[in-house]
Amino acid sequence: MKRTHPIRAGRLPALFAACLWLAMPVPAQAAPARVVSINVCTDQLAMLIAGEGQLHAVSALARDPNSSTMTTQAQAYAVNHALAEEIFLMKPDLVLAGTFSSRATVGLLRTLGITVEEFAPARSFDDVRENILRVGALLDRQGRAAALVAELDAGLAALAAEPPSGRKIALYDANSYTTGKGTLANEIFHAAGLVNVAEEMGITGSGRVPLEMLIVARPDMVATSFRDYGAPALAQENFVHPAFAALEAQSQPVAVPVPNMICGAPFTLEAAFVLQRAAAQGGERP
Structure with missing residues (x-):
């Protein structure tokens, strides 16, 4: 039969002190003041x-x-x-x-x-x-x-209470950049009931989309942000290309409130509401 060993008397004070320490309330840390x-x-x-x-x-x-x-x-x-x-x-x-x-x-x-x-x-x-x-x-x-x-x-x-339109949207920025899966912009598109063309293309994070691929994708809505730097810029040549002008004419251009899409907070939803309203007013593709 296995024998058990009692706790040595000399260890009792230390164990008792440890139990008392664990039972003591931890003082609340003062809130930062600056x-x-x-x-x-x-x-x-x-x-x-x-x-x-x-x-x-x-x-x-x-x-x-x-x-x-x-x-x-x-x-x-x-x-x-x-x-x-x-x-x-x-x-x-x-x-x-x-x-x-x-x-x-x-x-x-x-x-x-x-x-x-x-x-x-x-x-x-x-x-x-x-x-x-x-x-x-x-x-x-x-x-x-x-x-x-x-x-x-x-x-x-409130966004989810509206039936999703299922309209396809492409976010197209300077230098032909877009955002796909794993981004806050993609979450905003989903909340607005939209389908992100970049996600359909398999893009994760940010990436460049050649104008030819964007045209083939035939988005219902094209969202852009900064289109005028106030001076000529190579980064924005994609916006003045005749093919892009034709794509916008055949789809629904929409200006997104970019600051609402950069950071996450309740104000982020304003971008989703803007897009949801635009989709509802968009009607059929020409």
């Missing part, structure tokens, strides 16, 4: 979620109408250019960054002992929910974050 964001997407999440006086600075792109939907709100905050020196002098207790933000800046700030939290770009509405809730937890603003998630879900439900 937050700096260096990425346009974390800029907007922070502006939506932060409490009064909690957010100190946002990136310069937060004031760029081609990149941000919250340019007016961004005027209330200091601006940074993702430089380690300027951010260090702001004395933040939390920095919000994107995974594609300046690696040198992020690394140096961490070396200097500053807490930096990085966020990957949202590629789905699940990612959007996760990022909202994570910012809410970091800023100790869970209630506000939950309200934004509820707003997002309500918008998605």
Whole structure:
């Protein structure tokens, strides 16, 4: 018969202390009081979620109408250019960054002992929910974050309440770039009840589509963004090609609100509503 060995008396105090330590409540970490964001997407999440006086600075792109939907709100905050020196002098207790933000800046700030939290770009509405809730937890603003998630879900439900049109859409940008599977734009198209031509072509992420392939795909809708740089640009020659002009004449051109498609938040749904309304008004192909 196997003998069991009693716990040695000398170990009892240590075990008792360990149990007491495990049972003790963990003190709540104080909410950050001086937050700096260096990425346009974390800029907007922070502006939506932060409490009064909690957010100190946002990136310069937060004031760029081609990149941000919250340019007016961004005027209330200091601006940074993702430089380690300027951010260090702001004395933040939390920095919000994107995974594609300046690696040198992020690394140096961490070396200097500053807490930096990085966020990957949202590629789905699940990612959007996760990022909202994570910012809410970091800023100790869970209630506000939950309200934004509820707003997002309500918008998605409203979009889903309309029968999908099934119309084929092609996003066609400068240098003939488009976005396919695994992108927030693709999620927006699906939410609007549309079929993404790029996804049908097997494109994942961003990629270039020759004009000939776009014409063969015969999209019902062609969505474009920046078509005028204010000066001649080789990047936009695809928009002035006669074949593209003919394609637009045979389909339904639609201008998408690009800033709403760059970052994930409840405002992202505005792009889906714009596209859904355009599809409903599009009628039959000529």
